[in-house]
Amino acid sequence: SLLDEATAAAEAMAMARRVSRSKSKAFFVDSNTWPQTVDVVRTRAALFGFELVFGTAADAAQADVFGALLQNPGQNGEVSDLTDIITALRANGAVVAVACDLMAQVLVKSPAEMGADIALGSAQRFGVPMGFGGPHAAFFATRDAHKRSVPGRIIGVSIDARGKTALRMALQTREQHIRREKANSNICTSQVLLANMAGFYAVYHGPDGLRTIAGRIHRLAAIMADGLTRAGMAPVNSSFFDTLTVTTGEATAAVLAAAVAAGYNLRRVDANTIGLAFDETHTADDVAALLQLVTGQSADVAALDAEVAARAGALPDALRRTDAILSHPVFNSHHTEHEMLRYLKRLQNRDLAMDHSMISLGSCTMKLNATAEMIPITWPEFGNIHPFAPINQAQGYLEMIGSLDAYLRAITGFAAISMQPNSGAQGEYAGLLSIRRYHDSRGEQHRDICLIPRSAHGTNPATAQMCHMKVVVVDCDDKGNVDVADLKAKAEQHSANLACLMITYPSTHGVFEAGIRDICDTIHAHGGQVYMDGANMNAQVGLTSPATIGADVSHMNLHKTFCIPHGGGGPGMGPIGLAAHLAPFMANHVVQPIDGPHAGQGAVSAAPYGSASILPISWMYIAxxxxxxxxxxxxxxxxxxxxxxxxxxxxxxxxxxxxxxxxxxxxxxxxxxxxxxxxxxxxxxxxxxxxxxxxxxxxxxxxxxxxxxxxxxxxxxxxxxxxxxxxxxxxxxxxxxxxxxxxxxxxxxxxxxxxxxxxxxxxxxxxxxxxxxxxxxxxxxxxxxxxxxxxxxxxxxxxxxxxxxxxxxxxx
The missing domain is CATH 3.90.1150.10 (Aspartate Aminotransferase, domain 1)
Structure with missing residues (x-):
């Protein structure tokens, strides 16, 4: 699993550059891609000097690019056969990624069948609450030839000493904890729990159940489309799975307001256009109500339903999936609650978790996740809200986030907090990004040297590389401390180009560096900034703080120090704290802008507040x-x-x-x-x-x-x-x-x-x-x-x- 669809798309761009044989520095982005995805991809592309080329999917066939991101279905709901476009792109050496809808893939021709190199998207639709933006697992699939270039963890099959089949993390030499700045990504914690939830959703429903669910969703959309067409408001998109885009002209504001009053949030595409999307929770009554709201006319939904059923939906045969899905026995065996419960129990018995004994993983802080802290995340009030819902519908969330923001500012001593990074490694990325933007704002774009102690977590050099910085390693002494003499020599040597130091406190050697303030002062004296890796914050809270030691920015692992469960690999949250001078450069969001001095800054995650629905855990712990x-x-x-x-x-x-x-x-x-x-x-x-x-x-x-x-x-x-x-x-x-x-x-x-x-x-x-x-x-x-x-x-x-x-x- 990856962190969300938008970051998966950015990883696809980075992977495309690694494996593409094209000499181009341009990357094509389908103009029908979700804006939050474009925002995150644009942020990453700017760091590497990639030129983003925008256009319709058809335009991509003629583009001279090293890679392409196509969205299918597109943000307007259009479902397309991309086979010819992908063939043309690949003939020119481009690597093609298709961002797709997991539920749509049950019925729609797959990216692999169309010839894509990478398929990615969010697994949220498979049984995971919206949760004001997360956590949700992203999926990322590719050709076998590219397996060593994939970002994140891969679980592979091996054998044990008795020759029995066993599972393990495989091809680990690709990743940050071993390959450091040469790693494919900086991914550490991802979204394993959510990936399992989505997987269990597929196990429980199986291929037949999923086809029933997907078919019903599509049928509701088709009924809506027919009703709109009869009212003279045919959808903009001629083919669709679940989403319709409708021109409403001058009535747009009134339609949106009436929908909210009736209990529906519709998408405002622009001043003249709205979007509607259906899922398995909707009914024919919802279709009737929405037709009345949008067209001003009542409709005979039963008659429309009969017509849709007679023609088996609205997907053209050329777009329909014909190959089998989920043929493995596990997806065809556990379709009653009893069977599913027993299957889950069998798997649980195979895991040595904290309900059995302590887990003493160093630098992981596997502490109690108290039941009282966990209860609020089960409440529908936290689960059933869209990340782009109108702000006046999210006042409770925003009050809780604001309160947690104040707690974290008090704990860290920083002036500002960004809740957007949805893992510790993403926090590192967001923090170094703010440092780069700060230097750029001062006309010091040349500052690209990042000093990192030899003992640092692998995410540190991997993140520096993601931010297009050059890593210079600082030695440690025989007592486990940063070698201050070596640090000062290298800071002096690279003074003109010094961007920052990344340092963990207490150190990864498990000691409090006595010279930490001197270290930070040295970096500042040479015009650099200090990024403190917050992995070991559990030894700081209440005794000292990142601001006290002289750091300018630091991430906090809410899934470690502040009690969000993360065993097995996620979810996590890695908000960053920033000193006042860096606050204007923290991530913002193009769809749901966050008030503050950082207006207009690009995003690092798909949702404005990252995996917001697990923030109540940390709020409860601190409170x-x-x-x-x-x-x-x-x-x-x-x-x-x-x-x-x-x-x-x-x-x-x-x-x-x-x-x-x-x-x-x-x-x-x-x-x-x-x-x-x-x-x-x-x-x-x-x-x-x-x-x-x-x-x-x-x-x-x-x-x-x-x-x-x-x-x-x-x-x-x-x-x-x-x-x-x-x-x-x-x-x-x-x-x-x-x-x-x-x-x-x-x-x-x-x-x-x-x-x-x-x-x-x-x-x-x-x-x-x-x-x-x-x-x-x-x-x-x-x-x-x-x-x-x-x-x-x-x-x-x-x-x-x-x-x-x-x-x-x-x-x-």
């Missing part, structure tokens, strides 16, 4: 905790990390600590000496932790051969002790390997994780079944069973199967 509670949470997070570091350091070396001998909110333990002594790696320890019922901490970041542990303030001492005891027990197991009691390859760590199949099968290992699956007495009280054994990563990268395999291949 319930209050200032004292937030400070206390930070103190406990730091205390918990130091407690773990203190208990573990007698068994594993703690790599870094601050001047006072303490860590911040996370600690890094060193596995390199163990690996050198007996071959046991951080991967082996991570796999073995599954047998103890724990999710692995972060591996080999920011230092290869280490494990980074972040307990958060949410965990009790009892839970911390269980994890520590597991790590100490594993160290004792390693000692047996070091002493030669267990073979270097035939031992519990190298065979971990152990599944039920291991225990019931033939046993020829030098350790007992009990040592394998129940290594400590308390493990059996709440045993988590991995359903697969150790996965063959090399096999998975060599044999990436994007096609579906039979469901029984995944059964335990």
């Amino acid at each position: 319930m905790m209050g200032g004292d509670g937030l400070k206390r949470a930070t103190e406990i997070a730091i205390l918990n990390a130091n407690y773990m570091a203190t208990r573990l350091k007698g068994h594993y070396p703690v790599v870094y600590s601050g001047e006072n001998g303490r860590v911040a909110h996370e600690c890094i333990i060193d596995i390199r000496q163990i690996k050198a002594a007996c071959g046991i790696s951080e991967v082996d320890i991570a796999k073995r932790l599954m047998d103890y019922g724990f999710h692995a901490p972060t591996m080999s970041f920011p230092v290869a051969g280490t494990i980074m542990i972040e307990p958060t303030e949410s965990e009790s001492q009892a839970e911390l002790d269980r994890f520590i005891d597991a790590m100490i027990s594993i160290r004792a197991e390693i000692a047996k390997i070091e002493a030669g009691q267990w073979d270097a390859e035939n031992n519990p760590l190298k065979h971990a994780p152990h599944s039920q199949a291991d225990l019931i099968g033939d046993w020829d290992r030098p350790y007992s079944r009990e040592e394998a699956a129940f290594p400590l007495p308390w493990v059996g009280d709440n045993k988590f069973w991995p359903i697969v054994n150790r996965i063959d990563d090399v096999y998975g990268d060599r044999n990436l199967f994007c096609a579906c395999v039979p469901m029984d291949a995944y059964e335990s």
Whole structure:
């Protein structure tokens, strides 16, 4: 999944440039593309100097471009056969992306059948609330030949140690956490939860159910079109799936007002034109009411319905989809609530989540998502509102967003907050974009050097590259701090062209940099700006702030520090805080402009306030905790990390600590000496932790051969002790390997994780079944069973199967 349709379109443009053989610097954009998508694409194109060429889809065939974005159905509802246009574009070396409607694709000829290279769009229509703009998963599909150029995460198929089919993240060397500034994208958190919701919608309804839903939607639109035509107001678009564009002339304002009074929001296309779109919640009564509102005449909807049914809708045969969809058994098996519930439960049982045990992923802040915080997002008042609804219908949302804005300004010390970025990486992008715009406004377009510490998150250099900046790496010293001498030398060297520094505080090494203010002052002295990566904000709140240390802009991971769930990969929210001088340069929105000094600035997300419907979670957290509670949470997070570091350091070396001998909110333990002594790696320890019922901490970041542990303030001492005891027990197991009691390859760590199949099968290992699956007495009280054994990563990268395999291949 990607973040939303608009950012997926921008990623398609970037991917097209990577794979296109054309020498052109121009990218074609269909004039029938949604304006919010154009806004986001324009923002990204400007950074790379791409020329955007606009025109009708037919104009694209003659364009000299490296890529093209076509919309089908278009924003006016027109459905087209783009085959000839795509053929012409591809013959000239262009890569063609088609933004499409997922529900329309049930009935309409697919982008692949038309010859497109990329298909993208929003999956919101598959069972996800509008939520004032999100979160919604975007989908992004491409030809097999381009799989290594795709942005974001790919789940591939591999095999485990028993030869059983298993799933894993594949082709990871494309992405920011490994490839850094050379990555395909800066994507980290995306929209996994929403992608699953959309997927389950398809599982529950299946191909037949979806055809029924899509057919009914189209039928309502066709009835409306016939009624309009009979009244002398034939729609502008001759073919359609669910959307009609109608010329209403001087009556436009009156029609829109009457519709609102009757409970309908129609789209104002321009002063003379309106748009109507139908979905599965509408009925024939809605069609009758809308015909009366738009035409001023009543209509016999039943008669119109009969005529539409007789001709099987309004889609020409040439535009109809004829190939099978969703043929995999999973989409044809679970069509009752009982079956669906049991299927969901089976999948749930395979996930080691926080309802089972702590997840100590360093730099991820996997803290409690309290039930009280979650309840409001289930309310229809938050779910059932369109992001472009009239402002007077969204006053409650805007009051909540304004209140959260004030909370975040108080916490960060910044003058302004932008809620638009819908992930932490998007926050980085929005923040660096504001810095670029600031320098440009001062006639300093040449400032394009971004200093980044070697220990930085991979998103930092990837984001700098997205903003067309040149990355200069700053070294770290042997205590985990930024090497201030190296930073000052490089700031001096690049002074004339220095744009910014990206720095994480506390550092990714888990320490508070004592020289942070000196570092920020150095950058400012050379005309640069300081971007603070807010990934570790959980160690700051109430004790210090980005503004206090001297940062000019920072993102906040609401899905980490401020309690929005993000396990599995999203949703997230990454609003940015900005100092007053950068506030005029934060993102705005072309469809629903946001009041403020930043009028006219381009967007970074499809919706004005990003994934607005999950903002109540963070609002609830801050409101319930209050200032004292937030400070206390930070103190406990730091205390918990130091407690773990203190208990573990007698068994594993703690790599870094601050001047006072303490860590911040996370600690890094060193596995390199163990690996050198007996071959046991951080991967082996991570796999073995599954047998103890724990999710692995972060591996080999920011230092290869280490494990980074972040307990958060949410965990009790009892839970911390269980994890520590597991790590100490594993160290004792390693000692047996070091002493030669267990073979270097035939031992519990190298065979971990152990599944039920291991225990019931033939046993020829030098350790007992009990040592394998129940290594400590308390493990059996709440045993988590991995359903697969150790996965063959090399096999998975060599044999990436994007096609579906039979469901029984995944059964335990």
